[in-house]
Amino acid sequence: MDKMPKWADVILTPLISLLLAMAISALVILAIGESPWLALKTMVDGALGSSYGWGFTLYYTTNFIFTGLAVAVAYHASLFNIGGEGQAAMGGLGVALVLLYLPLPHWILALPVAMAGAAMFGAAWALIPAWLQARRGSHIVITTIMFNFIAAALLNYVLVNLLRPVGSMDPASGRFPEATHLPKLSDIALGMGLEWGKNTPVNVTFIVAIIACLLVWLLIWRTRLGYEIRAFGRSEPGALYAGISPVRITVLAMLISGGLAGLMAINNVMGESERLVLNAVEGAGFIGIAVALMGRNHPLGVLLAALLFGFLYQGGGELALWTSIPRELIIVIQALVILFTGALDNMVRMPLERLFLSRRKRGAA
Amino acid sequence: MAGASEPAGGRPDGAAPPAIELRGISKAFGPVQANRNIDLAVPRGTIHGIIGENGAGKSTLMSILYGFYKPDSGEILVNGQPITISDSQTAIRAGIGMVFQHFKLVQNFTVLENVILGAEDGRLLRPSLAKARGVLKQLAAEYQLNVDPDETIEELSVGHQQRVEILKALYRQADILILDEPTGVLTPAEADHLFRILEGLRDEGKTIILITHKLREIMEITDNVSVMRRGEMVASVRTAETSPEELAELMVGRKVLLNVDKAPARPGAPVLEVRDLRLVDADGVERLRGIGFDIRAGEILGIAGVSGNGQTQLLELLGGYPEKGSRVSGSIRVHGQELDLTGTRSDAATRRARGIGHVPEDRQVEGLIMDFAAWENVAFGYHHAPKYNRGWLMDNDAIRKDAEGKIARFDVRPPNCHLAARNFSGGNQQKIVVAREIERNPDLLLIGQPTRGVDIGAIEFIHKRIVELRDAGKAVLLVSVELDEILSLSDRIAVMFDGRIMGERLPGQTTTGELGLLMAGITDTAHVPDDAGIPPGTPPHAEAAGDTA
Structure with a gap:
């Protein structure tokens, strides 16, 4: 029997965790002599108070949806993919190569081709750790972490030595052709006669991300492959008994996971900077872990958690801009959110379960 | 079995208080009442059997006795003295020893080291080891509990490992020994030897509680037997005055065929x-x-x-x-x-x-995905079957429908295919696996x-x-x-x-x-x-x- 209703499990628990994290954050802000109230107000105003703020929040959200989904898919196969950072970076390389070297006349055409490039590069970067795990038993946590560093070094080399336009001092690729620039959501809004989110980076990739959530949901809960991924993730001996090949599932799950992480490059590389720069991922790969954790590895949860972290990210930037609270504090707040929603989950969950059980018992008596 | 069923043992010295007495013990886990108002008296120097189906509450009751759970209400008396057993240390001090179904031994320690583990006398091991060696020798002589004290556990047979568990309890001066399904891992000969040891212990005045689901063992070795059903103690009788059929009926609550009724085989190719x-x-x-x-x-x-x-x-x-x-x-x-x-x-x-259909030995690790709902488990291993699929996607409605049919035909309880497999009892989990494999014909x-x-x-x-x-x-x-x-x-x-x-x-x-x-x-x-x-x-x-x- 379930210990408490589903809504309490998926909504109430993270919400209380979040409130606790906010309370501790407030204490920290108090301790450095600032006003928590002002900080909260700045963050909410800056991230959600205007269409401009929303434009940035949703842009970050898009990044986190992809990296969060990447972690979630692997997690269902009981694989902890910490390599989202590197896979997203390689996805960026895939996007850059496709857009720089293929003559693509229009973004409608460029988008699917670039998506294929991004997903393929991201997946390829996940393939080697997956193969090592499946065949050699090398732990995927270790190998994916190492591959983050390799990806960073490789990108450094490629940008400095191969993709950097002649005469440029900047370790970045040349600009992508004008025709392949993705429409911003603000452009689309303008097309419908609405003034929304002017000069914000959020673009059509946000819609792609929402579709990705839906597709991942279908994959995990409606397809045979998803069934096999979940079964393998819960019990490897069970998978063997059922004729599910652990090697196949490990490789496929990591390919999908790496592909999703790579797809993030559509947003930040193709949609925003419109060229490949160093460290384009900016830690989104790691935030994806927190997003998946908080979202309980469910696409809808990932979407909501990504929105929260998008808010924290944008709000944090605003905090640094308008108050004397250092930007680093936002990392503290994010860490607290991760700590409470992830690591200390049971601290909230268990008393809640007891509460619901005793209420049910009284109801039954 | 013409075995060693002695005329019900124990000493009928009516004046002495029972070694263990439980009065009105109740314990609930959430909405589940695991033990309901249990009364039990185990006379000193007897072997007392406790039988019951899975989930009847035997393990809960023993866990309460050993201090793992706190009863919601009721009283425990050891040798007539009421005590509160708050943890296993209290239980050990009260003279209660437990031999678990799954041994709690350190595989690469020697017998001696395992025996003193947690009962060391001081900071240095040497004196404890020397003392234990002496005690072990004496116990071995007294109860035929022969084990080489310097052998590591991993070198020992299962039967000998079990003896180490008994020795551990005796070393801690247990007067009351609880054994949980002790013969599950033994050969008939080893089980036989175990019973001789238990009889020896009883004759020395120790009290033994034997939890088992094997009626034959109950009949063979116990003096008294208590039957549990759905958290309640439904009967306590002298073993000599009952029969396996009666006990089975008491356990299940209806008449049970103990032997399989089958026609002679007509083997083909x-x-x-x-x-x-x-x-x-x-x-x-x-x-x-x-x-x-x-x-x-x-x-x-x-x-x-x-x-x-x-x-x-x-x-x-x-x-x-x-x-x-x-x-x-x-x-x-x-x-x-x-x-x-x-x-x-x-x-x-x-x-x-x-x-080839396969009902695996370990249904919880292989045969079922415990976190999957019952209906999802019905397709496990056959999830590629056309009848469970529609194009790219799995046909969850078809699987659910099939699961409902299987649950009805195999009398799986509760009849709810949305419940996760882990929430069914062992027997009903097994019915799900058997239904799945047999109905594939x-x-x-x-x-x-x-x-x-x-x-x-x-x-x-x-x-x-x-x-x-x-x-x-x-x-x-x-x-x-x-x-x-x-x-x-x-x-x-x-x-x-x-x-x-x-x-x-x-x-x-x-x-x-x-x-x-x-x-x-x-x-x-x-x-x-x-x-x-x-x-x-x-x-x-x-x-x-x-x-x-």
């Missing part, structure tokens, strides 16, 4: 032919050493043996998933067609496609420990289904450590020991004594009286000892 099957596992240990047998259509071949003698490897190999890294050779034919032993077409999916059914941890009512049901499958002309390979089950279900019995088949017998023409000797690796069974176990102290068979070195 061979379905499975196994020849010279060998398997060396990843550690280089030879697990199967040339297994060969046939099973014909309409026949149940039972494989008896103490667990760990290669039965698991045999089932896994036939089922298509030998342990990773193991090397196999030999031949398996189904309907005369050779099966691949290695490569991509040797996996479990291919075996299923060849008409396999030509050959592999079934390992079909009723391990399954309650009596469900055992009867599962046995009937197996016999029905046989009568429908299918071949069944039954692997079980329960001799009674093997004897009552099988049409032929093969005994496995140390990766070999020691011999085949017909159930009507053999005895548990003979099978017991075969299970211990002794093939010279011609001159053995029916009920003989191995007399304590007999060295193991020379060949067997050589092989396991």
